[in-house]
Amino acid sequence: MLAMGLSLQYGVCRVLNITHGEFVMLGAVLTYLLSSGLGLNPLLAPVILGPLLFGLGFLLQATLFKALKARAPSLAAFEGNALLAAFGVLYILEYVARISFGSTLMPSYYLNVRVSVAGMDFILNQFVAFGIALALGVVVYLFLNHSRMGKAIRATAEDPGTAGLMGVNTNMILPFSFGLGALLAAVAGTLISTKTAVSTGLGFSNTVIALIVVVLGGLGSVPGGFVAGIMIGIVSQLVAGLWEPILTVPIYYAMLMLLLLVRPTGILGKK
Amino acid sequence: MDITRLVSTHRKLLLGGFLILVLIFLATFPIWARAYDVRVLALVLIYVVLAAGWAMFSGTTGYMSLAPAAFFGLGMYAMALLQYELPFPLVIAIGGALSFVFALLIGLVTLRLKGMYFAVFTFGLVVFMTEITQYLETRLLGKHGQAIIPIDNQTLFYIMVGVAVATVLVTYLIRRSRWGLAMLGIGGNEEAAEHMGVNTTGVKVFTFAISAAFMGVAGVVAAPLLIYVNSNIAFSLYYSFLPIFMAILGGMGTAYGPVIGAVILGYLDTRLRAQLFNYFNLGFGIIMVLIILFLPKGITGLVPMLQDKLGGAMRRLRKGDREERHANT
Numbered sequence: 001m002l003a004m005g006l007s008l009q010y011g012v013c014r015v016l017n018i019t020h021g022e023f024v025m026l027g028a029v030l031t032y033l034l035s036s037g038l039g040l041n042p043l044l045a046p047v048i049l050g051p052l053l054f055g056l057g058f059l060l061q062a063t064l065f066k067a068l069k070a071r072a073p074s075l076a077a078f079e080g081n082a083l084l085a086a087f088g089v090l091y092i093l094e095y096v097a098r099i100s101f102g103s104t105l106m107p108s109y110y111l112n113v114r115v116s117v118a119g120m121d122f123i124l125n126q127f128v129a130f131g132i133a134l135a136l137g138v139v140v141y142l143f144l145n146h147s148r149m150g151k152a153i154r155a156t157a158e159d160p161g162t163a164g165l166m167g168v169n170t171n172m173i174l175p176f177s178f179g180l181g182a183l184l185a186a187v188a189g190t191l192i193s194t195k196t197a198v199s200t201g202l203g204f205s206n207t208v209i210a211l212i213v214v215v216l217g218g219l220g221s222v223p224g225g226f227v228a229g230i231m232i233g234i235v236s237q238l239v240a241g242l243w244e245p246i247l248t249v250p251i252y253y254a255m256l257m258l259l260l261l262v263r264p265t266g267i268l269g270k271k
Numbered sequence: 272m273d274i275t276r277l278v279s280t281h282r283k284l285l286l287g288g289f290l291i292l293v294l295i296f297l298a299t300f301p302i303w304a305r306a307y308d309v310r311v312l313a314l315v316l317i318y319v320v321l322a323a324g325w326a327m328f329s330g331t332t333g334y335m336s337l338a339p340a341a342f343f344g345l346g347m348y349a350m351a352l353l354q355y356e357l358p359f360p361l362v363i364a365i366g367g368a369l370s371f372v373f374a375l376l377i378g379l380v381t382l383r384l385k386g387m388y389f390a391v392f393t394f395g396l397v398v399f400m401t402e403i404t405q406y407l408e409t410r411l412l413g414k415h416g417q418a419i420i421p422i423d424n425q426t427l428f429y430i431m432v433g434v435a436v437a438t439v440l441v442t443y444l445i446r447r448s449r450w451g452l453a454m455l456g457i458g459g460n461e462e463a464a465e466h467m468g469v470n471t472t473g474v475k476v477f478t479f480a481i482s483a484a485f486m487g488v489a490g491v492v493a494a495p496l497l498i499y500v501n502s503n504i505a506f507s508l509y510y511s512f513l514p515i516f517m518a519i520l521g522g523m524g525t526a527y528g529p530v531i532g533a534v535i536l537g538y539l540d541t542r543l544r545a546q547l548f549n550y551f552n553l554g555f556g557i558i559m560v561l562i563i564l565f566l567p568k569g570i571t572g573l574v575p576m577l578q579d580k581l582g583g584a585m586r587r588l589r590k591g592d593r594e595e596r597h598a599n600t
Contacts, residue, residue: 016387018394067564079387080335084519085563087512091556099549208398215391247406253399260384260392 006210007224008153009181015065015082021207022093023053023182027189028198029101046187057182060089061175090207129191136187137226140180153177205249212252216259297432301425310424311541313496316431318537320438320489321510322517322529324482327442329515330523331451332475333458337511338377338393341400342370342483344505346490348404351417351500359422363430363491370487371480378476385461397506404502416501419494430492435530438485443526450474512559513540520562522571531570 009017030052031045068081144150155163156173164170188206192198209232216228235255236248301309321339329336346366353362381392409415445451453474456464465471494500513536514529521532544551566573 016391064560064564071564076333080333080390081563083335083387083390084512084515085560088556088559088563091552091559093556095549095553095556099553208395211391212395215388247402249402250399250406253395253402256395257380257392260388261380 006181006185007214008184009178010214015061015086015178016079016211017178017181018083018086018207018211019060019090019093020181020185020210021202021204022090022097023057023185024189024192024206024210025198025202026053026093026097027186028193028202029097029189031190031193032198033101046190049186049190050183053186054179054183056179058175058179060182061178064089065178066171066174090204094204129194132187132191136184140184141226149176208249209252212256215256294436301428306424309428310496311538313424313428313431314493314541315534315537316428316435317489317493317496318514318517318540319435319530319533320431320485321514322521322533323435323438323442323526324485324489325514326518326523326529327438327445327482327485328475328478330518330529331446331454331458332478334475335390335515336393336479337390337508337515338374338396338483339486339514340397340506340508340510341393342374342486343490343493343510344397344400344404344502344507345370345373346487346492347494347497347500347505348417348490349487350491350494351419354419354494363488366491367484367488370490371484374480374483375476378479394508394511397508397511401502401506404506408502416499418499419497421498422495424496427492427496431489434485434488434492439526439530441481441485445478446526450478454478516559516562520566520570522568522573525571528571 006017006020009015009020027046027049030049034045034048064085065082068085069078142150144154152163152168152173153176155166155168156170156177160170163173189198192202192206213228213232216224216232232252235251239248239251300312304312321343325336325339328334346369349366349369350362353365357365377393377396381389384392405415408417445454453464453469453471456467456469457471457475461471490505497504514533517532517536518529519532520536521530522528540551
């Protein structure tokens with residue numbers, strides 16, 4: 001779920017968006033603010049936040065990255081510059097959030113109700129989060145594969161030049177997919193805020209996880225990201241349960257390193 | 272008097288004179304400056320080494336390494352763990368050698384990776400180092416973070432002057448050698464360079480390791496300046512990205528470009544970051560985006576552009592002059 005948005009942004013726009021975690025953070029923190037300030041149900045927060053962050057992502061691609069692309073001599077140069085610019089944006093977003101919301105924001109537990117299913121105790125919010133993530137994954141998959149817009153997005157990812165000649169408005173598609181990625185990040189943020197405490201500093205660790213998942217799945221491959229995401233989730237539970245929770249990130253990285261050596265394009269990536 | 276012609280004919284002389292002035296300035300600096308400023312300048316020199324070291328490898332080959340923090344942090348930790356056991360000069364040598372070997376291994380492993388994958392790998396490497404050091408530290412030593420005995424700032428300053436000069440000198444020498452041309456070839460078109468008989472792998476890995484050695488040395492010297500080191504400080508991605516932006520701000524077309532960028536951003540960083548942490552970082556983000564957008568060739572990239580424009584204007588003036596004379600005769 002985290003990774004899908006990032007994968008979309010890289011696949012279509014060729015921007016390795018390391019600000020992704022910051023969008024997650026904004027989603028989580030704003031959800032907390034909305035629900036504690038206005039008494040809104042946190043699950044309704046994406047209705048307001050989604051369009052907001054979608055707009056932010058849309059604008060970023062439509063202005064900054066588009067300008068960068070126009071200036072860069074080659075695709076490789078553009079990817080490098082975009083990564084660096086994204087790092088700048090990461091700082092802007094994180095510290096705007098820190099300055100305006102403080103950095104010690106912490107508590108927020110919702111739907112913290114235990115339910116018994118088949119003799120086992122579960123916390124309700126985990127069910128809800130899992131259900132929504134799964135549903136959204138399916139929706140995005142269907143959208144990309146079967147809707148007109150989704151086909152246009154995939155065509156642009158494949159070959160922007162030809163897609164443009166075929167009548168796809170690439171100037172519209174690129175910001176749209178970037179915004180869609182931001183929207184997915186925001187919803188992920190909302191779900192995180194219903195499960196655990198949040199703060200304005202949580203962006204970066206989420207970026208790292210999303211990045212690892214995306215590279216594992218193959219840069220730019222949405223289903224690959226989905227598979228890798230599930231894999232990472234299982235591994236993290238195994239490592240945290242059987243070994244030490246601190247070691248989960250090093251283990252991710254070890255997996256990443258191995259995979260890059262054996263199959264540099266990821267599990268389902270294309271050459 | 273034609274200034275542009277004066278500059279172009281005596282270019283070497285002027286440059287040499289300027290370099291000597293800079294060296295005299297650096298050599299006498301601790302004598303007349305305040306102790307605080309000596310520390311600031313020593314930190315700026317550390318950034319100079321990081322930025323020039325980064326540009327040494329990535330500037331020409333086009334491989335974007337996000338690993339400076341890994342080597343820098345390795346140097347810091349070498350100092351933190353060996354400070355009681357070994358004399359300082361030896362630790363410096365070990366820090367450099369450690370980073371060199373580590374980079375050699377990383378380089379050999381990451382050979383196959385191209386473009387973005389290399390950047391992602393090195394990005395992950397820094398995060399990995401942070402986590403694994405923290406784990407090992409708490410596991411084996413039972414604490415998080417290491418205090419470091421301060422060393423006389425003046426000594427550190429002179430060491431840094433030496434290291435910075437060496438870094439820039441090596442970059443310059445590499446640039447004007449066959450080896451530098453090979454690197455430019457890799458940056459331009461790696462496959463073509465390989466077919467021309469360039470040992471691309473060897474050149475890449477070796478340069479990567481040399482630049483890492485300088486970063487490791489900078490880390491060893493940085494540790495006593497910062498007094499306290501932990502895994503989040505030593506392997507902060509900030510130390511990976513800041514040198515990159517310094518190099519880009521200064522311009523990577525020349526050996527001295529990164530130095531200019533490092534002096535500007537490094538000074539701002541050491542003076543403002545501690546006091547105005549949040550606002551500084553916000554401003555840092557904004558400046559980064561602006562640099563990438565409007566100054567991708569850096570400050571030194573501006574010079575030829577301005578020269579072009581100025582030269583054009585002058586030529587036009589002179590031409591106009593001549594035409595007028597023609598008209599008169």
